[in-house]
Amino acid sequence: MSMRLSLCTILFLVILGYADSQLLQDEEQALLMKIKQHFEDSTPLSHWTPSSNLSHCSWPEITCTDGSVTGLSLADLNVVGSVPPFICDLKNLTVIDLYNNYITDVFPRFIYNCSKLVHLNLAQNIFIGTVPSDIDRLVKLTYLNLGSNNFSGEIPATIGLLQELRSLMLDHCLFNGSYPPEIGNLSNLEMLYVGPNSLLQPSRFPANYTQFKKLKTLWISESNLIGEIPETIGDMASLEEVDLSKNDFSGNIPRGLFMLKNLSILYLFKNRLSGEIPQVVDATKMTILDLSENNLTGPIPEDFGKLTQLTGMSLIFNQLSGPIPESMGRLPSLMDLRLFNNNLSGTLPPDFGRYSNLREFQVSDNKLTGKLPENLCYSGTLRGLVASDNNLSGELPESLGRNCSGLRLIKIQNNKFSGKIPSGLWTSFNMSILMLSNNSFTGELPEKLALNLSRLEIHDNKFSGRIPIGVSSWKNLVVFKASNNLFSGSVPQELTSLSLLTALLLDQNQLTGLLPSDILSWKSLSTLNLSRNQLSGTIPEKLGSLQSLTELDLSENRFSDKIPSQLGHLRINILNLSSNLLSGTIPSAFENAAYENSFLNNPGLCAGTQALNLRQCNAKPNMSDKLSTQFLALIITAGVAVFLFALCISIYIIRDYRRNRGLGSKWKLTSFQRLTFTETKIVPGLTESNLIGSGGSGKVYRVAINRLGDVVAVKKIWNNRKLEQKLEKEFDAEVKILSSIRHANIVKLMCCISSESSKLLVYEYLENRSLDRWLHGKNMTSSTVSAGSGLVHHDVLLDWPRRLKIAVGAAQGLCYMHHDSTPPVVHRDIKSSNILLDSDFNAKIADFGLAKLLIKEGEPATMSTVAGSFGYMAPEYAHTMRVNEKIDVYSFGVVLLELATGREANQGDEHTSLAEWAWRHVKEGNAIANALDEVIKEPCYLDEMCCVFKLGILCTSTLPSSRPSMKEVVHNLLRCNNQLAYGEKIVLSEYDFAPLLKNSKRERVFEDDHGSLATNV
Known part of the structure; x- marks a missing residue:
């Protein structure tokens, strides 16, 4: 009886347990359907449908244990929205993974209700706000990833109380303050990613972080770390990967780093480390070593020959000296070697390439002697050889x-x-760039070259023979520089069939005969130099049809007859036709001082005016020879009398004018260029009829300075009382910066003129004024513009080639400010109205009233007020008021989007700026081509326009660390225009553009001779 009762009890309990289990599963499935509904715009969850045959535990995003949901992984599903507030109603959740989506939210504190949570991944989303100080309530966490979000504020010290943590990622955010030392208390930590975080305050490497005995991965790049790397870092015996790059470390490299037996990756590039590399190396598991762009001296250690696992080494841009160790040539795993820009000497180890699959060999800019190693391409894997x-x-x-x-x-x-x-070598299948210049090579050019060859530079050698007729097969050639060789014969007609050619330099050879007359295929040619040969005949008229041609040098030949008038249709910057046999009148377009040396030593030439150093055509006889002495004296006497009378009247008029206009103040002129005028030519021209613009800091006038029509632009900051303090600061900032900058793409400040109540800045005058007038039709008609505006006669809407030219020019000016100016300059107000255009549509950066010289060491790193323009302002600038180059990069990215789309910066849609609209356009999977300016969009320009649009997207990344430098922007713009040489990885390819939009971490390996081996992954 009792046994029967027990069996019944057991059966009852089993049935009850099954019922409870089924009830739990039903509840969990209902919750999952509720989560699906919460993400209703996310189609990737469409397969979440209740079924009698399949449990929700079979759904790929769900992990179950004993029939209950323990893991929810929605990674990489493009879900949009916020974190469901009821997510912790799944009582047994241990894993929440929302990685790489478009979730916009603050830190979801209701996750504290997930009492069993051990794994939380919110990375690569759009979370904002601070990380709460009570995050230590998640006491069971072993994995926490908050990286690649917009979290700001200080990193809470309470993270150091999460004693179970094995992995902590706080990288690519907007944190300020410094790294809390309490993180060093996480004794179980194995992986620590906390950089880049470029907005952190300068601080030293937290000393107690070296107590991590279990840590395998330490990544703290680009985080404003200063001082020395502590010697005790060598005590972290478990370390396998270390990235401390792009900080401001100084002092020596700790010897202990090279004694870590498990270390495989070491990135220390772009710091200020000095001294010698430690000579004793015991890190024999090292696979990648990058110490680039520091101040390292001394020799490369002999022990580097022991790094048998090494695949990549970069020591570029240091001051290393001495020979390259012979043993390095025998490293069996070495694929990428970059040693350029040092002081290395001696011969190259002969075994390089013989024992490994060498891909990149870059040793340029050193003092190396001897031959190239015979076996560099022994394995057949070599892709790049750079030894210039x-x-x-x-x-x-x-x-x-x-x-x-x-x-x-x-x-x-x-x-x-x-x-x-x-x-x-000439015909190597994949060869793209061949640069052999300034050596003593001999021989003749082959009939055929590599199909993909785009750049051939062989100038300053001893090549001879004729330019082969087979040159017509060099279809992809863009640059051909063969100056100063021994080439003979004529310029073959076949050479003119190369439609992609932009630069052709054949000067200083022994070429003879006539120039080909049919040259219209040279539609891309911008530079043509055939000087110092023995060419004869007439200059082809069709040269005047090459609209891209800006540099033409045919000097020191035997050209005869007239100069074709068609050449005057070109926008020539450099023209030299001197030392020929030319005759007749020069085209009127060249009768100005810019071409005064362009026609020398052509006895038969004459000019219509006296503007050039040539005899004047049909000069009239001197009238003074026909006048009697008496008549001349009478004229002079009468003239003197009239002059004295007029002078007296003028004195009274000017005195009265200056009194009435308030111009009687004493003016002080400070010049920054050679001037042909004084303040007396400038001040009277500040009239309403000469007004061409106004802004927050003053008015701008167009003022003529002589009777020849030369004009300048004058910016006036004018008050009847003392200048306001704000305007005074802007004036001083603009003078301080522009007076020290010299660059073709930055507007030239000629002088400043000041009085007690007024200040004037005098600039070069740019005929086409600001970019926004052309791009958005500001104050312009649809056909032509009035002469009084100062604009030249062109179509109002810019075509794409001009837009791309403007983008490149403006980028080069901004790049100079950031990378080549000392100290660097941040503009802070880059916008289309501050990009001015000359008559040839060359772009120049203007209006530096808000600019700031970059912070010097020891000075505060923030501004007291936010300055800039709506639609162009980087999001972090308004939030933190920190000033660095990346705020200019963001603004320039908006300009790129303007150029590509034709929209204005604040013209996204009803509630968004252009940058936000462009990001959403791509994020929603729309075709980029649909976002481009329909007015100028043509099939032949589509790739270039898409490329610039993508670059604009990259520059307007929310995270400053995800934006490129202006140097990278210039390189990629040239890539968009098919001008950049081989070597730069196309960071805007379709392959890596999509993850780029989500700020994904990706390896960026540079394959040229101007980059580090790798940046952060």
Whole structure:
């Protein structure tokens, strides 16, 4: 009886347990359907449908344990919205993974209700606000990833109380303050990603972080760390990967780093480390070593030859000296070696390439001697050989022409190489750039070149023979520089069929005969130099049809007859036709001082005016020869009397005018250029009829300075009382910055003129005024503009080639300010109205009233007020008021979007700016082509326009660390225009554009000779 009762009890309990389990599953499935409904715009969850056959535990995003949901992974599903507030109603959740979506929210504190949570991943979303100080309530967490979001404020010290943490990621956010030392208490930590966080205050490496005995990965790049790397970092015996790059560390590299037996990756590039590299190296598991762009001195350690696992090494831009250790040539795993821009000497180890699959070999800008290693391409994997600017000599290895089909780039200019080029090298299948200039190579050019060759530079050698007729097969050639060789014969007609050619330099050879007359295929040609040859005949009229041509040099030849009038249709910047046999009248377009040296030593030439150093055509006889002495005296006497009378009247008029206009103040002129005028030419021209613009800091006038029509632009800050303090500061800032800057793409400040109540800035006058007038039709008609506006006669709407030219020019000016000016300058108000255009649509950055010289060490890193323009202002600037170059990059990205779309900066849609609209357009999967300016969009420009649009997207990334530098912007703009040489990875390819929009971490490996081995992953 009792046994029967027990069986019944057990059966009852089983049925009850099953019922409870089924009830729990039903509740959990209902909650999951509620989560699906919460993300109703997210179609990737459409397969979440209740079924009698399949449990929700079979859904790929769900993990179950004993029939209950323990894991929810919605990673990479493009879900939009916020975190469901009822998510912790799934009582057994241990894992929440929302990685890489478009979730916009503050930190969801209701997650504290997930009492069993051990894994929380919110990375790569759009979370904002601060991380709460009570985050330590998640006591069971072993994994916490908040990276690549917009979290701001200080990192809470309470994270250091999460004692179970194994992995902590706080990288790519907007944190300020400094890294809390309490994180060093996480004794179980194995992975720590806390950089880049470029808005953190300068601080030293937290000393107690070196107590991490279990830590395997330490990534604290670009986080404003200063001082020395502590010696005790060598006590972290478990370290495998270390990235401390792009900080401001100084002092020596700790010896202990190279004694870590498990270390495989070490990035220390872009710091200020000095001294020698530690000589004893015991990190034999090292695979990647990058110490680039520091101040390291001394030799490369011999022990580097022990790094048998090493695949990549970059020591570029240091001051290393001495020979390259012989043993490094025998490293069996080495693929990428970058040693350029040092002081290395001696010969190259002969075994390089013989024992490994060498891909990149870059040793340029050193003092190396001897030959190139014979076996560089022994494995057939070599892609890039860069050894320029050394003292290398001898012939090129034959192996480069036999077993090197993957070779894309050779840059060995400025050495002492000799002999003939290996025949197979000319036609290597993937060859894109061949730069052999300034050596002593001999031989003739082949009939055929590599199909993909775009750049051939062989000038300053001893190449001879004729330019082959087979040149017509060089279809992809963009640049051909063959100056100062021994080429003979005529310029073949076949050369004119190269439609992609932009630069052709054949000067200082022995070419003879006539120039080909049919040259219209040179539609892209911008530079043509055939000087110092023996060419004859007439200058082809069709040169005047090459609208891209800006530099033309035909000097020191035997050209005869007239100069074609069609040349006057070109926008020539550099013209030299001197030392020929030309005759007749020069085209009227060239009768100005800019071309005064363009026609010398042509006895038969004459000019219509006296503007050039040429005899005047049909000069009239001197009238004074026909006048009697008496008549002349009478005229002079009468003239003097009239002059004295007029002078007296003028004195009274001017005195009265100045009194009535308030111009009687004493003016002080400070010049920054050679001037042909004084303040007396400027001040009277400040009239309403000459007014061409006004803004927050003053009015701008167009003032003529002589009778020849030369004009300047004058910016006036004018008050009847003392100048306001704000305007005074803006004036002083503009003078301080512009007076020290010299760059073709930055407006030229000629002088400043000041009095007690007024201040004037005098600039070069730019005929086409500001970009926004042309781009958005500000105050312009649809056909032509009035002469009084100062605008030249062009179509109002800019075509794409001009827009791209403007983008490149403005980027180059901004790049100079950020990277080449000392100290660097942040503009703070980049916008289309502050980009001015000259008569040839060359862009120049203007209006520096808000600019700031970059913070010097020890000075505050923030501004007291926010300055800038709506639609162009970087989001972090308004939030933190920190000033760095990335706020200019954001603003310039908006300008790029304007150029590509034709929209204004505040013209996204009803509630968004252009930058926000462009990001959403791509995020929603819309075709980029649909966002482009329909007025100018043509199939032949579509790729370039898409490329610029993508670059604008990249520049307007929410995270400053995700934006490129202006140097990278210039390179990518040139890439958009197919002008950049091989070597730069296209960061805007379709492959990595999508993850870029989500600020994803990705490896950026540079394949040129101007980049570090890798940046942060």
